[in-house]
Amino acid sequence: MAAVRRTRTLLLGLLGLVVLAAAWEIYKAVGPESGVLLGGRAVLPRTGDRAMPHLSEMVTRLGDPAVGRRGDPLWLAVLRACLFSLRIAATGWVVGVLVGLGLALLMQRLRLAEAAVLPWVVLSQTVPLIAIAPLVRRWGAQITIGSFTWSSENSVAVIAAYLAFFPVAVGVLRGLKSPDQTHLDLMHTYGVGWWRTLFRLRLPASVPYLLPALRLAAASAVIGTVVAEVSIGLRGGIGRMIIEYAQSAGGDPAKPWAPIAGAVAIGLAAAGFVVLLGLLLRPYRRAEVPA
Numbered sequence: 507m508a509a510v511r512r513t514r515t516l517l518l519g520l521l522g523l524v525v526l527a528a529a530w531e532i533y534k535a536v537g538p539e540s541g542v543l544l545g546g547r548a549v550l551p552r553t554g555d556r557a558m559p560h561l562s563e564m565v566t567r568l569g570d571p572a573v574g575r576r577g578d579p580l581w582l583a584v585l586r587a588c589l590f591s592l593r594i595a596a597t598g599w600v601v602g603v604l605v606g607l608g609l610a611l612l613m614q615r616l617r618l619a620e621a622a623v624l625p626w627v628v629l630s631q632t633v634p635l636i637a638i639a640p641l642v643r644r645w646g647a648q649i650t651i652g653s654f655t656w657s658s659e660n661s662v663a664v665i666a667a668y669l670a671f672f673p674v675a676v677g678v679l680r681g682l683k684s685p686d687q688t689h690l691d692l693m694h695t696y697g698v699g700w701w702r703t704l705f706r707l708r709l710p711a712s713v714p715y716l717l718p719a720l721r722l723a724a725a726s727a728v729i730g731t732v733v734a735e736v737s738i739g740l741r742g743g744i745g746r747m748i749i750e751y752a753q754s755a756g757g758d759p760a761k762p763w764a765p766i767a768g769a770v771a772i773g774l775a776a777a778g779f780v781v782l783l784g785l786l787l788r789p790y791r792r793a794e795v796p797a
Contacts (some may be wrong), residue, residue: 527561566766567760577664580761584747584768587600590742591731592772594659598666599727599776605667606674610765613675614708615700624679631672632741635730639737655753658740669726676717681712689735715783724776732769744768 534553541557542550543653550559572583609627613620642664644658685707694702735745755762 515763523763527653530558530561540635546686556756556759563760564763567758568729568764579638580764584764587744587747587765588772591728591735591745591769592775593667594662594743595724595727595731595772595776598663598730599670599724601663602667602670602723602727603674606671606719606723609671609675609681610678611704613679619677627672628673630668635665635669635733636737638668639734658738661738662731662734662740662743666727666730669730670723673722674716674727675720677715677722678712681715682708684715685711712777713787716779717787720783721777721780724780726775728769728773744772764767 533550537553538553539552541548541552555563568584571577572580582785595636609623613623639661643658643661646661646664649656666791682704689707690703693707699705732745732748734740735743736749737780740746744765748762748769751762751765
């Protein structure tokens with residue numbers, strides 16, 4: 507039954523991609539070349555070959571050299587940039603998850619900490635990344651511990667962790683508070699301490715809340731990585747490649763879509779890793795609760 511459910515989910519995902527591709531080509535075929543205007547504002551894109559190339563052109567362009575007439579193909583350059591950004595996003599995700607778990611445990615253990623910390627946790631997500639990314643880089647450049655020197659990659663990882671910790675902290679806090687009061691009273695009656703209650707009751711009960719939070723944190727880490735690469739100017743990643751390739755959109759309209767597809771692939775890979783992690787926690791997945 508579980509295998510049938512997973513197969514159906516996979517087929518529905520593939521069907522969604524087919525529908526999206528069909529909608530792209532249909533709109534390009536029937537849509538106005540100047541786009542759809544509403545009140546003098548463009549609400550749908552232009553359908554010219556420069557603004558909206560055919561999907562077949564994008565796929566064909568992946569096999570051509572990334573720069574000039576010789577050199578590595580475009581798909582290989584995009585793959586390298588994806589792996590570079592994915593490594594940084596994974597680092598930020600791990601750090602963000604650890605920080606989020608620590609804050610959730612602190613807030614669950616101490617009501618005063620929850621009242622003091624939770625508003626700041628929520629407020630932290632209102633700060634625009636474009637504003638803080640250069641600051642993180644400048645502050646980090648002043649850090650030198652022995653032979654360790656802060657790099658721009660570390661700054662990008664911090665930004666990724668900054669976005670990733672929030673859903674984990676909030677989701678795990680909800681999960682830690684989810685056990686029924688009768689179960690908590692039973693543990694108290696048996697004289698079980700807070701630590702044993704945490705590992706035997708609260709943490710298993712938080713898994714349905716944790717997995718959606720981890721997926722959201724993975725997506726947030728990828729977004730933070732891409733945006734931070736652009737803000738900081740870090741070369742080698744998919745975010746910087748999107749900006750660089752966008753400059754050649756006029757003469758090579760299919761080229762800028764390759765790194766965009768790469769960024770989507772990174773997000774799917776991050777979400778897929780969390781799905782695999784969920785398989786390991788299957789005994790505790792009674793029903794997932796949206797983050």
